Amino acid sequence: MTLRALSAAVAAFVALTLGAAAFDMELSPYKVVSDLSGNLKSVGSDTMLHEMELWAEGFQSIYPNVKIDIEGKGSNTAPPALLSGEAQLGPMSRPMTPDEIGAFEAKFGYKPTAVLVAIDALAIYVHKDNPLQCVSMEQIERVFAANPKSGGGKSIRTWGELGLTGEWATKPIALFSRNTLSGTYKFFKQHVLSGGDFKDDIKMQVGSEAVVSAIGADKFAIGYSGIGYKTSAVRAVPISAGKACYGATFDNTYSRKYPLARGLYICLLKDPKKPIDTLSGEFVKYVLSRDGQTQAKKGGYYPITRNIREHELTRLGLLASAN
Incomplete structure (x- = not known):
């Protein structure tokens, strides 16, 4: 394996971290909103199954009228579940392939959004x-x-x-x-x-x-x-x-001294011309908050930095409402 290939594998968070001295782990707590209810379905990574369960448990403890159904058989199951509308959340322990992304563009006219939620x-x-x-x-x-x-x-x-x-x-x-x-x-x-x-x-x-x-x-x-x-x-x-x-x-x-570093992602559908749906947006804000990243550590993974959090929330148009 070349260093170029390794860099490609972790590019999503390499670009957002400048070195050990730059790691800022001070994340904002989750801001609770009122009257949130509805259903979410998550289909995808087995690696992230326990993590998704912890996040769902924490989120539902805040919003008892929200139900989150989680299925974790492997990352390969996430793209077809999102594509068919079976799921709103697609946790993946790898980036989508060009063919997987192309299927979304062909159907919706835009690419799926992969949110970096933890480091493995x-x-x-x-x-x-x-x-x-x-x-x-x-x-x-x-x-x-x-x-x-x-x-x-x-x-x-x-x-x-x-x-x-x-x-x-x-x-x-x-x-x-x-x-x-x-x-x-x-x-x-x-x-x-x-x-x-x-x-x-x-x-x-x-x-x-x-x-x-x-x-x-x-x-x-x-x-x-x-x-x-x-x-x-x-x-x-x-x-x-x-x-x-x-x-x-x-x-x-x-x-990146350890050669098998990678990002963990939650993939979702977001039309770049429209806001993300409220329920999925609040769940992502929770996952990227201090509360959610405490659960990431509890699950044995490494939490994101403040730089990563702000970058991902900005891409989704959620930073202002999360702070």
Whole structure:
């Protein structure tokens, strides 16, 4: 994976953060409005499922006459649900593809709007007893790819090939992955495997929690999932994209030292010539407020900065009413 490809993957928040010293996390609290009611449907990311549930719970505690129905089977399900009108909210752990965006333009005459709502460090997880201290991007590709493009095309299949000794040296690496509906699967495939295929013996899981659970139950397993799904049964291994190795911490993720940083988005339909509908607008304002971002941290993800919040609310025409 090139640095150019990595930059493209996190461009949405890279452009809005200037460096660790510039992180301003002082967000305004949510401003309650009167007489809000109605129904919202959210269809999309499994990575963001718990986060959406926390946001919905917090929002509905303020507005008991609002009902939010949430379905989280994977980011690939968000665009068709928005396109058909089934959902007003489409959480995604990856940007939409050109083909997905083109379908919206063909039907509505404008592109969908992707709102950056939290930051994720896509973690490489191993069992808690695994002594692996660091893994390079090249090694990750050689572990997961059917036909590696790096390392002279040589695949890595045992823990000894990653430098582990003793009982680990000859043990085969058990591979776990999200399934093909997942935005995390697509992100990993694009930015780690450079678009290549996974090994045939990889075990696909229907959800992020299932990936982490499987790794926690198998001493010789490795897999990937969002940092919000970390448990005491697994370890997130630091990653190097050069000489230094960096863990999936807040500072390393925001400064892009950690190579698998990405944005988490809520996609929605907004005609650029018209205001956003009131209910969706208030929900987005809540998510981007101090209250909503407290829930993001509770869910294990990294909150947005004030710079990101103001940028996103300005794009939606909501900044004045949110402050």
